[in-house]
Amino acid sequence: MGRKVDDWHQYSGAIHIHTTESDGTKPLEDVVKIGRKADLDFMMFADHMTLSNRERGGEGFYGDTLVVIGYEHNDEADTHHYLLFDSPRVYPANMSAAEYVAAGAADGALGIMAHPDEIRDTLEEFPPYPWHDWSVEGYTGLEVWNQMSEWMERLTRWNKLPMAFSPRKSMVGPTDRILKKWDELNMEGRFVGIAGVDAHEFQIKLGPFTVPVFPYKVHFHSLRTHILLREPISREFTQARDQLYQALRDCRVFFSNMRWGSADGFSFYARNDDGTATSGEDLSVAGGAQLRASVPHESTMRVIHNGKQVVSVEGTELNHAVTDPGIYRLECWRNGRGWIFSNHIRLI
Ligand SMILES: [Zn+2]
Ligand SMILES: [Zn+2]
Known part of the structure; x- marks a missing residue:
């Protein structure tokens, strides 16, 4: 499992998966x-709001695949969706976002704002679930890219059918809004950016047919x-679970859309005479440093420094x-589509 590229072992996974324990359509196994x-x-x-799969012993290695289980908290208005991993319990449903973010931090949990910039407004049956209260304190990071959010934001009454049959084609990338917000936050602190699949395998009605949208496999x-x-x-x-959580807390992370090619083998790091630093790591720039990237396919590589290309x-x-x-940080685009996005390297 995994692969070594330059000085780092890299592992590729899916974050934010639902099962029949809430509104997903298949059981964990x-x-x-x-x-x-x-x-x-x-x-x-x-x-949503349950750790039942974890409580019945669902975590562990299944063959070579490491499975960890957290839950998605929401407030009473069904906004401020928050992915909590490594929390001892499900927090009370009547807490405000500020309260459950703080409770997670106090318990040493890993908390990620889910689909924080959802703005879709084209179809009444799919309302948005955005994040409003940015004054909360104690979160680990944010879901910079959410597959279901982007898909639904591009959904209209007229393109429902092609969108349902080839759901990956329509993906472009994280919004400029959220990338800007993420950069600003990281100029003040350390906040991991992840891509979430938000997998449910929803069944949607298209006239007389019921079609699964985004099967888990896709x-x-x-x-x-x-x-x-x-x-x-x-x-x-x-130990493996702790390594995974620590990598996320440290921002030793990049994310990709495999639809435009596997990101296996991607590398982005800084080097000076003393050593190397990848995303989530720090390196001195006194005396100069070199940024290096190697990507598995031709793409447009953009280096973003303090939020500016x-x-x-x-x-x-x-x-x-x-x-x-x-x-x-580095963004790689192929034919106008977002492909690979690194987290930030800190040069000090
Ligand atoms: Zn959600
Ligand atoms: Zn979700």
Whole structure:
């Protein structure tokens, strides 16, 4: 499982998966089977307001696939959806967003704002569930890209049918709004960005037909979140789980849309005379440093420094000398479609 590229072992997984324990349409074991067939190194489940799959012992290694289980909290207005992993329990349903974010932080849980910038308004039957209260404190990061949100935002009464039959084609990328917000947050602190599949395998009605939208299998070949470790992941469950959670807390992460090619082998790091640093790591830029990227397919590679693009290169290799401190991340685009997005490297 996984692969070593340069100084890091990388593992590719799916985050934000629902099962029949809430509004998904398949039980945990069936979804895991589909994930294993898709060669997922890890799967992170999050049903609405329940840890029942975890309580009955559903976590563990299934073959080579690491399965961890958290849950998705929402407030009484059904906004502020929040993915909580490593929390000891499900928090009370009457808490405000500020309260459950703080409760998770106090318990050492990992908390990720789910689909924070959902704005869809084209179809009444699919209302948006956005994040409004940005004053909350104690979250680990945000779902910069959510597969169901983007799909539904592009959905109209007229394109329902083609959108249902080839759901991955319509994906473009995270919104400029949320990328800007993510950059701003990281100039103040450290907030991981992930891609969530939000997999349910919903059944939608199209006239006389009922069609599954985004089968689990299709989700698992689309948005992936990849973690980076200096050591290989343990084969012992609790150690492996902690390595996964720590990589997310540290932002040693990139995410990709597999529809435009596998991101296996992707690398982005900074180098100076003393060593290397990838996303989530720090390196001194005093005396200069080199940013390097290598991608498995031709793409447009854009380096973003403190929220602003500083260079754009076509190809598969990037070498860029830097002298300014700050946060640097890389975006790779293919034919106008977002493909790979790294988290930030900090040059100090
Ligand atoms: Zn949600
Ligand atoms: Zn969800």
